[in-house]
Amino acid sequence: MYPPRFHYEAPTSVDEVLQLLSMYQGDAKVLSGGMSLIPLMKLRFATPSAIIDVNNVPGLDTLTEDGGWLRVGALVRNRAIVRDAVVGARYPLMASVAPQIADPLVRSRSTLVGSLCHCDPQGDWGAVMLALGGEVVAASLSGERRIPVADFLLGPFQTALRPDEFAIEARVPAPVAEPFGVYHKLERKIGDFATVGVAVSLDRTGSSVRRAGLGLTGVGSTNIKCREAEQVLEQGGIDDRTIGEAARLAAEAARPQTDQRGSAEYKRHLVRTFVVRALESAIGREPLDIRRRRMENVGSLA
Amino acid sequence: MEIRQITVTVNGEPRLVEVEPRTLCVHMIREVLGLTGTHLGCDTTSCGACTVLLDGVPVKSCTLFGVQTDGHELTTVEGLGWPSELHPVQEGFKEEHGLQCGFCTPGMMLTATALLEDNPNPTEDEIRWAISGNLCRCTGYQNIIKAVQWAARKMETANVS
Numbered sequence: 427m428y429p430p431r432f433h434y435e436a437p438t439s440v441d442e443v444l445q446l447l448s449m450y451q452g453d454a455k456v457l458s459g460g461m462s463l464i465p466l467m468k469l470r471f472a473t474p475s476a477i478i479d480v481n482n483v484p485g486l487d488t489l490t491e492d493g494g495w496l497r498v499g500a501l502v503r504n505r506a507i508v509r510d511a512v513v514g515a516r517y518p519l520m521a522s523v524a525p526q527i528a529d530p531l532v533r534s535r536s537t538l539v540g541s542l543c544h545c546d547p548q549g550d551w552g553a554v555m556l557a558l559g560g561e562v563v564a565a566s567l568s569g570e571r572r573i574p575v576a577d578f579l580l581g582p583f584q585t586a587l588r589p590d591e592f593a594i595e596a597r598v599p600a601p602v603a604e605p606f607g608v609y610h611k612l613e614r615k616i617g618d619f620a621t622v623g624v625a626v627s628l629d630r631t632g633s634s635v636r637r638a639g640l641g642l643t644g645v646g647s648t649n650i651k652c653r654e655a656e657q658v659l660e661q662g663g664i665d666d667r668t669i670g671e672a673a674r675l676a677a678e679a680a681r682p683q684t685d686q687r688g689s690a691e692y693k694r695h696l697v698r699t700f701v702v703r704a705l706e707s708a709i710g711r712e713p714l715d716i717r718r719r720r721m722e723n724v725g726s727l728a
Numbered sequence: 729m730e731i732r733q734i735t736v737t738v739n740g741e742p743r744l745v746e747v748e749p750r751t752l753c754v755h756m757i758r759e760v761l762g763l764t765g766t767h768l769g770c771d772t773t774s775c776g777a778c779t780v781l782l783d784g785v786p787v788k789s790c791t792l793f794g795v796q797t798d799g800h801e802l803t804t805v806e807g808l809g810w811p812s813e814l815h816p817v818q819e820g821f822k823e824e825h826g827l828q829c830g831f832c833t834p835g836m837m838l839t840a841t842a843l844l845e846d847n848p849n850p851t852e853d854e855i856r857w858a859i860s861g862n863l864c865r866c867t868g869y870q871n872i873i874k875a876v877q878w879a880a881r882k883m884e885t886a887n888v889s
Contacts, residue, residue, distance in 0.1 A: 427771050428750060428752075429750045429752075430750065431729070431730070431748070431749075431750055432749060432750060433730060433749070434730065434732060434749035434793075434795055436795070436798070457793075457796075460791060460792065460793075460796075461773065461791060464752075464773075464791045464792070464793070465772060465773055465791065467750075468771070468772075477749065477793075479793075479795075479796060481796060482799075505785070525857075528861075529776075529860050529861030530786070530839075530857070530858060530860060530861050531776055531779060531786050531787055531788050531839065531861035531862070532773060532788065532791075532861060534782075534785045534786060534787045535787055535788075535791070535792070616860040616861070617774055617860075617861060
């Protein structure tokens with residue numbers, strides 16, 4: 427499949443990227459990993475007249491903890507996230523989701539920031555970033571603004587990014603206490619989109635939950651943040667009652683549709699099951715979950 | 729029509745290539761560079777038959793524009809070894825019958841080469857995860873895994889001696 431013709435720009439600085447975006451006035455697309463954009467162009471769903479390839483811009487591949495945030499530059503590949511020691515030690519939800527995204531070859535190129543900008547309702551990073559309370563840093567010629575991911579993901583393939591803006595970085599607040607996180611995903615095979623994905627994160631001190639995060643994938647027109655379920659956990663801690671209540675509220679927040687991957691009822695049931703599984707493992711009750719154990723066995727794999 | 733002139737190191741040799749920006753890397757490799765060992769399978773980022781190494785990292789060349797390789801290094805299956813001097817991974821695929829129809833084989837071997845570069849002594853599970861982006865429609869996975877294990881042993885022996 428051949429994409430339609432386009433004009434190719436390969437800027438080597440952020441400033442140049444911003445100039446180009448301003449010049450093309452919405453008729454250009456930024457190319458980072460390209461794992462969603464290039465397939466869309468091949469199918470001719472996307473026909474930008476120009477491609478701004480940011481892969482030659484230095485400094486965008488920074489993945490670092492700094493000033494209370496984990497900063498993930500626009501060119502940080504999923505492969506780098508899978509292998510990162512700080513992510514592995516302090517961001518368990520990110521460490522859990524990263525090896526479950528697509529396949530190893532796609533992860534060689536694909537980026538977290540690109541996934542958010544693409545805003546596929548079945549994208550895994552959206553749910554994770556909603557659960558973690560992340561932000562997107564958008565740069566333009568008129569300056570920078572920070573957009574909470576909850577305000578960034580507007581609908582299927584629609585974000586709050588303006589045509590002249592470049593999503594230069596995503597940020598996740600650093601944990602203040604003991605972080606817990608896990609991403610449960612059902613997919614028909616490696617590389618398929620999620621039938622359902624559930625992201626759960628906790629920041630705890632002993633039995634009290636300072637911050638709870640719960641995000642859903644594949645069960646709505648965009649990723650869903652389950653604020654009510656989060657509040658139940660923040661107010662009541664984690665016990666049999668709150669686990670059941672959070673799972674019920676998350677299943678209620680889901681807006682699944684019946685498709686080739688399963689019925690709406692089935693997907694709603696999966697949301698409830700995955701929330702229960704995640705929270706039970708948070709308090710040391712390890713439910714039978716062969717897939718996650720397998721993932722942990724190969725934690726070093728990219 | 730916009731044509732770009734790029735310089736890309738292909739299997740260790742710098743090459744000056746003229747491509748249209750929309751030309752996919754796999755088409756550049758097969759049609760412009762004439763290296764037909766890289767196969768185009770699904771053309772939808774699923775099968776991994778088109779896997780090449782970009783600066784040593786395995787990627788799907790059907791989902792990369794040729795112009796993006798400007799200034800970079802590409803390794804295709806032709807760069808692994810010669811019939812008279814096979815790469816240990818190629819030897820492993822031969823010894824352990826790691827291929828049936830052979831269509832997925834170039835991609836499988838490049839992914840395996842990158843894995844062993846990174847992790848010279850992978851477990852069976854690690855090999856399975858590493859090749860999870862490469863599909864074999866003959867379903868010859870058992871022997872592919874044996875082939876990679878064979879190569880790992882061979883390379884280890886070579887390093888010790």
